[in-house]
Amino acid sequence: xxxxxxxxxxxxxxxxxxxxxxxxxxxxxxxxxxxxxxxxxxxxxxxxxxxxxxxxxxxxxxxxxxxxxxxxxxxxxxxxxxxxxxxxxxxxxxxxxxxxxxxxxxxxxxxxxxxxxxxxxxxxxxxxxxxxxxxxxxxxxxxxxxxxxxxxxxxxxxxxxxxxxxxxxxxxxxxxxxxxxxxxxxxxxxxxxxxxxxxxxxxxxxxxxxxxxxxxxxxxxxxxxxxxxxxxxxxxxxxxxxxxxxxxxxxxxxxxxxxxxxxxxxxxxxxxxxxxxxxxxxxxxxxxxxxxxxxxxxxxxxxxxxxxxxxxxxxxxxxxxxxxxxxxxxxxxxxxxxxxxxxxxxxxxxxxxxxxxxxxxxxxxxxxxxxxxxxxxxxxxxxxxxxxxxxxxxxxxxxxxxxxxxxxxxxxxxxxxxxxxxxxx
Amino acid sequence: xxxxxxxxxxxxxxxxxxxxxxxxxxxxxxxxxxxxxxxxxxxxxxxxxxxxxxxxxxxxxxxxxxxxxxxxxxxxxxxxxxxxxxxxxxxxxxxxxxxxxxxxxxxxxxxxxxxxxxxxxxxxxxxxxxxxxxxxxxxxxxxxxxxxxxxxxxxxxxxxxxxxxxxxxxxxxxxxxxxxxxxxxxxxxxxxxxxxxxxxxxxxxxxxxxxxxxxxxxxxxxxxxxxxxxxxxxxxxxxxxxxxxxxxxxxxxxxxxxxxxxxxxxxxxxxxxxxxxxxxxxxxxxxxxxxxxxxxxxxxxxxxxxxxxxxxxxxxxxxxxxxxxxxxxxxxxxxxxxxxxxxxxxxxxxxxxxxxxxxxxxxxxxxxxxxxxxxxx
Numbered sequence: 020x021x022x023x024x025x026x027x028x029x030x031x032x033x034x035x036x037x038x039x040x041x042x043x044x045x046x047x048x049x050x051x052x053x054x055x056x057x058x059x060x061x062x063x064x065x066x067x068x069x070x071x072x073x074x075x076x077x078x079x080x081x082x083x084x085x086x087x088x089x090x091x092x093x094x095x096x097x098x099x100x101x102x103x104x105x106x107x108x109x110x111x112x113x114x115x116x117x118x119x120x121x122x123x124x125x126x127x128x129x130x131x132x133x134x135x136x137x138x139x140x141x142x143x144x145x146x147x148x149x150x151x152x153x154x155x156x157x158x159x160x161x162x163x164x165x166x167x168x169x170x171x172x173x174x175x176x177x178x179x180x181x182x183x184x185x186x187x188x189x190x191x192x193x194x195x196x197x198x199x200x201x202x203x204x205x206x207x208x209x210x211x212x213x214x215x216x217x218x219x220x221x222x223x224x225x226x227x228x229x230x231x232x233x234x235x236x237x238x239x240x241x242x243x244x245x246x247x248x249x250x251x252x253x254x255x256x257x258x259x260x261x262x263x264x265x266x267x268x269x270x271x272x273x274x275x276x277x278x279x280x281x282x283x284x285x286x287x288x289x290x291x292x293x294x295x296x297x298x299x300x301x302x303x304x305x306x307x308x309x310x311x312x313x314x315x316x317x318x319x320x321x322x323x324x325x326x327x328x329x330x331x332x333x334x335x336x337x338x339x340x341x342x343x344x345x346x347x348x349x350x351x352x353x354x355x356x357x358x359x360x361x362x363x364x365x366x367x368x369x370x371x372x373x374x375x376x377x378x379x380x381x382x383x384x385x386x387x388x389x390x391x392x393x394x395x396x397x398x399x400x401x402x403x404x405x406x407x408x409x410x411x412x413x414x415x416x417x418x419x420x421x422x423x424x425x426x427x428x429x430x431x432x433x434x435x436x437x438x439x440x441x442x443x444x
Numbered sequence: 445x446x447x448x449x450x451x452x453x454x455x456x457x458x459x460x461x462x463x464x465x466x467x468x469x470x471x472x473x474x475x476x477x478x479x480x481x482x483x484x485x486x487x488x489x490x491x492x493x494x495x496x497x498x499x500x501x502x503x504x505x506x507x508x509x510x511x512x513x514x515x516x517x518x519x520x521x522x523x524x525x526x527x528x529x530x531x532x533x534x535x536x537x538x539x540x541x542x543x544x545x546x547x548x549x550x551x552x553x554x555x556x557x558x559x560x561x562x563x564x565x566x567x568x569x570x571x572x573x574x575x576x577x578x579x580x581x582x583x584x585x586x587x588x589x590x591x592x593x594x595x596x597x598x599x600x601x602x603x604x605x606x607x608x609x610x611x612x613x614x615x616x617x618x619x620x621x622x623x624x625x626x627x628x629x630x631x632x633x634x635x636x637x638x639x640x641x642x643x644x645x646x647x648x649x650x651x652x653x654x655x656x657x658x659x660x661x662x663x664x665x666x667x668x669x670x671x672x673x674x675x676x677x678x679x680x681x682x683x684x685x686x687x688x689x690x691x692x693x694x695x696x697x698x699x700x701x702x703x704x705x706x707x708x709x710x711x712x713x714x715x716x717x718x719x720x721x722x723x724x725x726x727x728x729x730x731x732x733x734x735x736x737x738x739x740x741x742x743x744x745x746x747x748x749x750x751x752x753x754x755x756x757x758x759x760x761x762x763x764x765x766x767x768x769x770x771x772x773x774x775x776x777x778x779x780x781x782x783x784x785x786x787x788x789x790x791x792x793x794x795x796x797x798x799x800x801x802x803x804x805x806x807x808x809x810x811x812x813x814x815x816x817x818x819x820x821x
Contacts, residue, residue: 069613091617124617127566173612174642175503179527181565202612205642207712221527271644274725276717284715 057111059162060300061142063194064116065135065186066171067123068093070201075169075256076116078269078280079292080105083258084116093121096134115163123182132186139165139193143315164312166303167230167295168194171201172251176210178217187227193311195230195303197295198222203253203286204271204278211253218251232294233302246294252287255280491550493599494741497631498555499574499623500608501562502530504638509606509697510555512710512721513733516542517699518555525563533560535573556602562619570619571626578602578630582756592804601753604667604736604744605631608638609692615654616662624664630752632667632744634736635659640694640727641712641719648694655692666691669735670743687735693728696721765792 064072073086084103100117117138122131142164149160168190172183190196198218200206206214222229229250232243257280261270269280280288295303325340498506502524511517518540525533538557543550558574581600588597605627609620624633635655640648659666669688698721702711710721721729736744769792 067612068617071612088614091613091615126568126618126622129565173503173610174639175501177503177524181527181531181533181563184527185531185565202642204714204716205611205639207714225528273641273644273717273719274723275719276714278714278716 054110057113059113059115060167060304061115061117061163061165063098063119063135063139063165063168064171065119065122065168065190066201067173068121070171070173071256072118072169072171072201074258075171075199075201075254077258078256078288079296080114086118089120091121091124093124095125096120096122096131098134098138113161117165128182131182132189135186136189136193139190140315143312144319146312147316147319164307165194166300166307168196170196170198172198172218174200174202174205174214174253176206176214178214179221184221184225184227187222187229188225191228192314195306195311196227197230197291198251199291200251200253202255204255204273206253215249215251215253230303230306232299239298242298243294246290249287249290252291252294254288254291255286256288488549491552492741493552493554494745495554495556495600495602495604496736497558497574497578497602497605498608499558499561499605500638501610502559504608504610505695505697506557506606506608506638508699509608509636509638509695509729511699512697512729513736514542514544514553516544518542530560530563531565533564535560535570537573537577554600561623567619571623574623575626575630578627579756582630582753583760585753586757586760592807601748602631603741603748605633607633607635609635609655611637611639611643611651611694615651616658621658621662621664624659624666625662628665629755632747632752633664634667635692636732637692637694639696641696643694652690652692652694667744667747669740687731690728690731693732693735695729695732696727697729761793765796768792768796 062076064076066072068089068091073084076086077083082103082105084101086101097120098117099120100115102113102115105112105114119135125131146160146162146164149155149157170183170187170190173180187196187198200211200214200218203211232239232247234240234243255271255278257269257271257278259269259271260267261272261277263270263277263279268282271278271280279285283289324344496510498510500506507518536559538559539554540557541552541554543552545551556577561570561574564570578601581602585597585599585601588594607620607624609616624635627633637643637648637651637655643651669684696712696719698710698712698719700710700712701708702713702718703709704711704718704720709723712719712721720726724730
């Protein structure tokens with residue numbers, strides 16, 4: 020920003036100094052503070068199993084990250100993140116390397132990109148949550164958002180693979196993609212040139228936005244422009260050292276020659292290291308924060324319903340929108356509660372009515388049964404009475420009959436006696 | 445007279461001293477020792493044919509290797525697809541047939557190419573077009589063989605399938621295993637490690653061991669070189685053993701000729717050195733060429749005829765008879781592509797074959813009778 024720009028924007032006018040004030044040390048203060056805090060860098064490596072992701076990381080950062088070999092038979096793509104603390108001079112770097120496991124191995128690779136996209140979104144989401152918290156601690160928050168994505172292209176020599184194209188299209192709006200050609204010691208110089216052109220033309224014709232090294236800073240614009248023309252970088256990784264000339268260099272030994280990793284004629288490793296780490300690391304972090312993260316945030320908040328301007332196109336602050344949303348939600352909540360309550364009451368009434376009906380029904384039946392019972396009882400009583408009458412009449416008749424019989428007997432006895440008596444005489 | 449003397453001269457060249465002394469005794473000279481020579485003459489006259497299939501992902505160097513093997517350029521005007529076109533690509537089968545000749549020996553070489561294999565995003569069952577093609581060739585040969593006029597049968601059966609394994613991984617991938625398992629009982633599968641110039645010698649050894657283990661673990665039956673006879677000399681046996689331990693071959697191909705060590709050789713030029721395709725310490729190309737062309741070409745054909753084709757034929761006939769027992773009516777003896785087979789009924793099979801033979805014999809007799817009658821008149 021030139022001083023006239025400043026004047027236009029802030030309404031301030033430039034002033035010339037008559038002596039040395041000392042605020043030219045501000046950048047140094049900033050640097051000191053950052054150095055004390057330490058830096059953080061997160062890098063994602065996507066590529067097929069065995070393509071050389073771990074070896075390249077080891078070679079780039081000159082250390083051994085102790086990655087174990089993965090198998091080709093993973094059922095799904097997974098991501099494995101490891102964090103390391105590195106130090107060079109007095110600069111501390113907290114490096115997180117995220118590797119894909121099993122990428123490109125499955126038979127059906129249509130969903131292979133999904134775990135990667137989900138991982139990237141999760142990191143943005145955690146950061147967003149942290150930002151929206153009431154009590155937040157952004158200054159010592161461990162930023163896990165991915166700053167750079169190295170996409171490892173298989174050196175077929177013809178063109179990109181269909182999976183590569185698909186994945187890069189899904190990722191280009193979420194993360195800074197830097198494509199690299201892996202195992203580049205299998206492509207000769209002439210083939211490499213054609214291959215690079217083909218890759219870049221395919222990316223352009225399919226609208227994939229890869230990371231371009233920034234050209235706005237004059238100090239690095241020139242070297243960045245040249246490097247932009249060398250994309251994608253053809254790299255070779257190796258942690259084995261060999262004696263070449265009178266130095267020990269990182270190299271790969273073949274029966275027909277020795278490929279030196281740090282020899283610019285042999286491969287673009289040095290270019291990658293310079294661009295990724297030495298020159299543009301900070302820019303990558305900035306791009307991630309100001310461009311990709313902001314895009315994510317905007318999409319996410321719009322999804323929830325926040326707007327920057329209300330329907331009359333007047334600017335609305337987040338606070339207002341938040342309050343409006345809150346009242347809206349509370350109103351909604353109350354309405355729902357009311358609805359539920361009414362529903363509940365209604366149900367209760369219905370149930371009561373049902374139960375009453377049932378009770379009535381039962382009562383009716385009870386009455387009916389009682390009546391039946393009484394009737395039968397009456398009938399039985401009647402029968403009993405009849406029976407008793409019969410019994411009594413029968414017993415009377417019997418008594419009468421007995422009496423008669425007794426009388427008859429008596430009379431007969433006298434007669435007999437008389438006869439007997441007369442007989443005797 | 446002259447013919448006999450010529451034959452004797454040939455015999456002298458072929459025979460070993462033992463027989464020559466007996467010939468000098470000139471008692472029991474019969475002359476059938478010239479049979480190999482006769483076979484040689486006849487075969488040169490007839491010419492040979494060989495069908496080779498190459499399979500593997502795009503960019504593995506298949507076309508380059510075929511060009512290097514047969515020292516011709518089969519793929520002059522090839523159009524390669526872009527990545528976006530390959531997302532949903534299906535596998536095609538493309539045949540190139542060339543007639544090549546060397547020292548009077550003619551070879552009709554057919555290369556079956558499989559562009560699109562493993563290139564799509566969803567590769568489920570991507571080998572189906574390939575297995576269908578192989579089965580079709582078997583079916584066609586079966587029909588021809590069972591036909592009446594067998595004079596000019598064209599043998600389009602695939603004799604060998606070179607499968608290119610990418611060197612960029614740690615071993616076999618699921619698509620490699622599935623493909624080889626789908627094909628190992630239909631064709632001679634010869635696995636190769638492609639683009640071997642990205643591996644150092646120790647890495648090659650590690651990868652070969654890994655691939656061999658995985659092949660055994662998954663039960664893939666790749667083409668096995670025949671055991672050499674026990675009466676061959678030690679040197680031959682040693683070579684044979686080395687050859688077997690070298691499997692799978694790590695190959696490099698090249699379409700260009702470069703200058704190396706004062707000679708013009710096929711090779712690849714790198715800033716750090718020149719890879720020579722025919723240098724045994726650089727790659728196994730020479731071994732592959734020897735196996736494929738110089739020593740085992742006929743064995744590959746024999747195994748295809750004796751094992752793979754016979755298996756197919758037996759399977760077909762089984763299915764046919766089981767279909768007969770199901771349908772209970774006579775169908776044409778030539779089957780379609782085989783279905784999964786129920787149990788075997790050998791009696792039915794024999795009976796049916798007998799009937800078929802009887803019918804054919806009848807027809808033949810009838811035709812002969814007609815010709816005879818025609819001649820008489």
